[in-house]
Amino acid sequence: MLLNDEMSNAMRIETNLPEFTLETIEAVEKELGSRFPNELREAWRHDSKFEVGEWFFYPIKDERFFNKTWDDTIRANRDERGLPEHFITVATNGSGDELGFLTSDVETIYVWWHETDELERVADSIEVFVEVTRLESDVIETFCERVNESETVFGLSAEANDGWAYAPSVIEETDVLLFFSTRERALSCRVEEWDNYHVIELPLDLFIAAWLPNMSEDGLLCGLDWPSDLKGMEYDPETVLEAIEEAE
CATH class of the missing domain: 3.40.1580.10 (SMI1/KNR4-like)
Structure with missing residues (x-):
């Protein structure tokens, strides 16, 4: 090839x-x-x-x-x-x-x-590895640029002031918490059993200082800007933290 x-x-x-x-x-x-x-x-x-x-x-x-x-x-x-x-x-x-x-x-x-x-x-194959790596890089770079600009991370929750939407990981035996770079992207995932979920705003500094470190300790993963089919790239919290800091 x-x-x-x-x-x-x-x-x-x-x-x-x-x-x-x-x-x-x-x-x-x-x-x-x-x-x-x-x-x-x-x-x-x-x-x-x-x-x-x-x-x-x-x-x-x-x-x-x-x-x-x-x-x-x-x-x-x-x-x-x-x-x-x-x-x-x-x-x-x-x-x-x-x-x-x-x-x-x-x-x-x-x-x-x-x-x-x-x-x-x-x-x-190497070709598949390169393509997946490129997609991962594109998603995380865009996410970091947007949240650094707005200083806000968005999420979904069944309760107005408690909880956070998550999905099972397809690569590890753990859960993936979903984070969005814009309100519109979060709203696009309010489908089927999530159609009544609330959009939650999380200050970026709190996301960096507390959420990502705690998720890393708990072995959880980050799903960034997933589409409405709730399938997307999964990232280690430390990788997301490093990418946000590099994009500042």
Whole structure:
């Protein structure tokens, strides 16, 4: 599968290093004992070092630019790092977690969470991972811009002055509290069993100082600007907090 323009734009170039030839990529694959996902092979043939969201993809070592490529793909997969067996990492979030694939299925993408030593399947392919990451970034950036401007977060509740609308998470065994960047977006979700719900306003400073930290402690997730079908992106409260602060 060729790297399409939309995917290429989502994979932000980190340096202006030259691309790699197919022969160079195949040499790295031989060293690691596994073929890379097709989309990643194609990406390396366009750019040699890039990032997607919070994930920084390892480059292929280039002796001409050693200071920019020393932390390369082969080095990232050295045995002493303690990665799961048959797992090949291709990117890191800088916090010790790794993004990669299994040698038995090079297309499916997993995250290795280093603190729990667990592998989590996150996408059927690099292409899907890039698209989902781009959508997540678009939603959270727009949400943060709006709430920073209005200094207000909106929600829904069955009671006028108590409670908060939530939905079960589809990715974890927890609940997702729904937050909206405008009153209109909150009103659009007053459908079916929620048609009599009240719109609630929450000051942004309280949302930042109390709600997000408490949600993080309780293991709850944030649903930002979900549409009326009540299906949308789910975010860790700490991620939302960081994004709001960065958007200020």
